[in-house]
Amino acid sequence: MRAFLSVFIICFLFSCQSQKSTITTNTTKLNSQPKLVVGIVVDQMRYDYLTRFYNKYGDGGFKRLINDGFNCKNNHFNYVPTYTGPGHASIFTGATPKTHGIISNNWYDKVSDSYVYCAGDTLVQSVGTLNKAGQMSPHRLKTTTFADENRLFTQMRGKTIGISVKDRGAILPAGHTANAAYWFHGADEGRFISSTFYLNTLPKWVQDFNNTAAAESYLKEWNTLYDINTYTESGSDLNTFEGGFKGKDTATFPYDLKALSKDNRGYDIIKATPYGNSIVADFAIAAIDGEQLGSDTITDVLTVSFSSTDYVGHNFGVNSKEVEDTYIRLDKDIQRLLEALDAKVGEGNYTLFLSSDHGAVEVPAYLESVKIPSGYFDTDAFKANLYETTILNYKAEDLIKNISNNQVFLDREVIKSYGLNLASVQQEIVNTIIDYPYIYKAYTATSMTTTEFSGGVESLLQNGYNQKRSGDVLFVLDPAVISYSKTGSTHGSALNYDTHIPLLFFGKGIKKGSTMQHTNIPDIAPTISALLGISFPNGATGKPLEFVLEN
Numbered sequence: 001m002r003a004f005l006s007v008f009i010i011c012f013l014f015s016c017q018s019q020k021s022t023i024t025t026n027t028t029k030l031n032s033q034p035k036l037v038v039g040i041v042v043d044q045m046r047y048d049y050l051t052r053f054y055n056k057y058g059d060g061g062f063k064r065l066i067n068d069g070f071n072c073k074n075n076h077f078n079y080v081p082t083y084t085g086p087g088h089a090s091i092f093t094g095a096t097p098k099t100h101g102i103i104s105n106n107w108y109d110k111v112s113d114s115y116v117y118c119a120g121d122t123l124v125q126s127v128g129t130l131n132k133a134g135q136m137s138p139h140r141l142k143t144t145t146f147a148d149e150n151r152l153f154t155q156m157r158g159k160t161i162g163i164s165v166k167d168r169g170a171i172l173p174a175g176h177t178a179n180a181a182y183w184f185h186g187a188d189e190g191r192f193i194s195s196t197f198y199l200n201t202l203p204k205w206v207q208d209f210n211n212t213a214a215a216e217s218y219l220k221e222w223n224t225l226y227d228i229n230t231y232t233e234s235g236s237d238l239n240t241f242e243g244g245f246k247g248k249d250t251a252t253f254p255y256d257l258k259a260l261s262k263d264n265r266g267y268d269i270i271k272a273t274p275y276g277n278s279i280v281a282d283f284a285i286a287a288i289d290g291e292q293l294g295s296d297t298i299t300d301v302l303t304v305s306f307s308s309t310d311y312v313g314h315n316f317g318v319n320s321k322e323v324e325d326t327y328i329r330l331d332k333d334i335q336r337l338l339e340a341l342d343a344k345v346g347e348g349n350y351t352l353f354l355s356s357d358h359g360a361v362e363v364p365a366y367l368e369s370v371k372i373p374s375g376y377f378d379t380d381a382f383k384a385n386l387y388e389t390t391i392l393n394y395k396a397e398d399l400i401k402n403i404s405n406n407q408v409f410l411d412r413e414v415i416k417s418y419g420l421n422l423a424s425v426q427q428e429i430v431n432t433i434i435d436y437p438y439i440y441k442a443y444t445a446t447s448m449t450t451t452e453f454s455g456g457v458e459s460l461l462q463n464g465y466n467q468k469r470s471g472d473v474l475f476v477l478d479p480a481v482i483s484y485s486k487t488g489s490t491h492g493s494a495l496n497y498d499t500h501i502p503l504l505f506f507g508k509g510i511k512k513g514s515t516m517q518h519t520n521i522p523d524i525a526p527t528i529s530a531l532l533g534i535s536f537p538n539g540a541t542g543k544p545l546e547f548v549l550e551n
Contacts, residue, residue, distance in 0.1 A: 033532050034351040034508040036294030037150075038341065039173060039303045039524075041088060042330070043166070043310035044491060045356035046318070047075070047500045049327055052233050056226070056328050060335035062504075065354060069506030070548040071514040077358065078520040079463035080476075081405060082491050082498040085118035086464070087357025087521070088172040088305065092145035094525030094540030096463040101142035102172065103469050108402040108409055110469070115404075116140070119168040121197065128193035128202045128210070133185045136167045137197035138176050143539030145175035146525040146532075147301040152177070153534040159300040161291055163192075163284050165276045169305030169357075179291070182206065184279065186268030190215025192283055205290025214282055215267050218275035223254035224325045225332075234324040241363040242322070243315045243487040245269065251316060251487075253325075272315055274329035276308030281333040285340040294345035299532055304337070305357075306330060317363040317489045351508045351531060353524060356501035360489040364480055374480035377438045379403075389432050394418070399425065406492075407471030408433075422446075422472075429473045442475040460494040505548045519545060 050062060057063050065071075077087070079096040081104055089095075089102040097103045102118050109116045119136040126134025144152075147160040162174025162181035170181040180198040185191055191210040194202065202210070228237060235241075237252045244251030247263040261269045270276050284304045287293065293300045309326055316322040334354075341350050364374035383403045390399050396418060402409040408429055415422055426444035434442050441457060449467060453459040461474055476494065477483075484490040491498045503519060509531045522542030529536045530544040 032509075033299045034294075034349060035297065035299060036341070036345050036350040037299060037301045037528060037532070038337075038350060038352040039092065039147075039301070039528075040334070040352065040354040041091060041169065041173065041303075041305040042354065042356050042502070043084060043169065043305060043307040044313040044358060044360050044489075045309060045501060046359040046497065047073070047502050049323075050502050053324060053327050053331075056231075056233070056324070057331045058335060060338060061331035062334065064335070064338060065352070065504040065506045066514075068512060069352075069504050070511055072503035072505075072517075072519045072545070072548070073514055074516050075355070075501060075503035075519045075521070076496075077499040077501070078460060078522065080457070080460045080492070080494040081464060082358035082493065084166065084307075084310065084357050085168050085172060088169055089118075089141055090521050091355055091357065091524050092147065092173040092175065092303070093141070093143045093537045094146070094522045094529075094542040095143055095537065096522060096541065097466055098463050099143060099466075099539040099541060101140060101466055101469060103464065103466050104405045105168065107469065108404050108407075108471075110401075110409060113401070119171045121195070124195045124197045126193060127195055127199060128191060128206070129185050129189055131185060131187070131189070131193075133167070133187075134193045134195045136171055136183075136195050138171050138174070139197075141172055141176070144537045145173060146529050146534070146537055147173070147303065148175040148177045149529060149535045149537055150299055150301055150532060151175075153532070154298050157298045159291055159293060160303075161287050161293065161301075162303040162305075163280060163287060164305035164307050165271050165280055166305065166307040166310075169307045170303070173303035173305065174301075182283065182287075184215075184271065184276070186215075186266060186271060188266045190267030190270070203290060205286060209283060209286050209290075214279055215270060218270050218273075218279055219258040219261055219267070220275075221254050221256055222273050222275070224321065225328050228253060228321060231321050231324050234321050235319040235366070237321045239366075241317050241366045241487055242320055243485070245272075245315075251320075251322075253321065271308055272311040274308060274312070274326045276311065277306045277326070277330050277333050280304065280306055280308075281337050284337060288340060288344050294341075294350055306333070313360050314488050314490060317366070317487065318360050319362060319366060348508055351510060351528070352506045353528065354502060354504045354506075355521065355524060358491045359496075359498045359501050360491045361480055361482060361493070361495070361497050363487065363489055364482060365486050367480055372480065373478070375438055375478070376486065377477055377481050377483040379483045382433075382436060385436070386429070386433060390429070393428065393432075394420070394425075402471075405471075406475050406477070408473035408475075410472040426472050433473070433475055438478050438481045440476045440478045442473060445470065445472045445474070448474070457494045460499075509550050511548055511550055513548075515547060517547075 242251035367374035
């Protein structure tokens with residue numbers, strides 16, 4: 001009996017020691033957060049830009065993230081509309097417009113009977129310029145970002161800095177509690193600015209950066225980085241599908257940006273070239289030093305949105321030499337940023353992800369030239385037709401208040417005064433517009449709130465539908481049909497060319513590998529939150545992608 005007790009006690013003590021060791025090990029991993037999280041958004045980046053231009057990339061940019069990180073190859077937006085404001089908000093909140101409230105870049109506000117801008121805020125003032133370009137804040141974003149949750153978790157000791165050439169690309173990712181968000185104001189100034197929502201004066205490091213005349217240095221020739229004849233992944237340089245710049249007869253290389261700036265809003269021309277990404281990378285690297293990001297054990301967050309890719313895509317189109325050159329050059333800028341993070345924060349001390357706010361459609365005029373169904377939707381003619389039809393049907397001229405963002409807004413007070421049933425009027429408009437050329441589907445707001453859609457475009461519409469902010473009727477255009485100019489690309493649909501975008505994870509706590517498993521944009525914020533061991537953003541509907549995280 002004594003021998004049995006001795007063996008039992010020894011086994012018990014060994015088991016406790018083993019458990020203690022396991023607990024200690026797991027605790028160490030649980031509390032081993034990166035010093036810095038870097039969230040990169042490449043504006044208007046289709047997934048196939050990773051694969052199409054792969055052989056033109058160097059080893060230190062996109063390829064490094066792919067080969068040494070985790071590549072989610074089947075990553076999509078799970079809502080519409082696929083625009084910049086909603087995209088940035090969804091990536092960092094883990095929610096969709098249904099919850100976070102950013103339903104577009106600009107939208108018709110039913111309360112004020114006017115248009116509002118997703119980041120516009122007249123209650124704050126510009127910092128760094130006398131121009132109104134600084135009157136911006138995240139006040140229309142209804143939920144927290146993971147950066148907000150990190151600030152709360154660290155008792156505001158972890159910093160958050162947001163950077164972009166676009167105000168919304170800097171502001172929405174950084175969230176409500178950010179130390180600062182900075183965006184590029186072009187025109188005749190060419191400097192990074194902010195708003196009094198964050199601070200009252202620009203920090204010295206920002207002033208020093210602006211005083212270097214960095215913007216002036218990028219008013220130079222834009223030619224292809226490599227021999228243009230090697231750019232076989234894109235169409236011919238001279239074609240009828242591209243916009244170009246004022247002051248130049250053809251949209252062809254090279255571009256004298258200094259000379260062209262006079263007719264293209266001064267320093268704003270930089271935004272529509274690869275150099276807009278370069279100056280953002282310059283500023284982000286300066287921010288790492290200026291804010292001492294990742295310099296201690298308390299996790300900081302840096303959000304960087306490379307938005308010039310969007311300007312170039314809108315102007316020249318998906319299949320242009322300009323887009324190819326922009327991504328080749330962006331690859332170099334990402335390499336520079338990664339090398340700066342290695343040197344200043346330490347390789348293995350930071351975690352980074354890269355994604356996009358939306359993709360883009362091939363220029364429909366080009367698709368038509370190769371016999372692929374596509375087209376252009378005349379929004380003005382559609383509006384006139386619908387107003388006229390509504391007047392004929394109801395003998396009332398004021399039932400419709402607004403038509404925008406593929407939505408119809410009704411005047412509910414007028415409908416009530418006529419003794420009409422709101423749901424019936426909504427359905428009648430659906431029945432009317434579904435026969436209109438190039439309209440694929442249409443749904444009422446009533447159906448969005450009373451029916452649970454489990455898939456298809458209907459589900460994406462529902463995830464993008466915000467009951468307080470969205471319209472009474474929602475409609476969807478045919479594939480590759482856009483309301484846009486005959487040159488350049490745009491976005492906003494529920495189709496794969498707009499929803500399928502990259503998602504790369506890299507650095508501390510991230511496995512190496514890839515998956516073809518379907519992932520959604522709202523999964524990003526919960527994944528980073530799980531890595532940090534912090535609360536998920538308060539409106540998050542995505543799930544952590546545990547297969548990308550080390551155990």
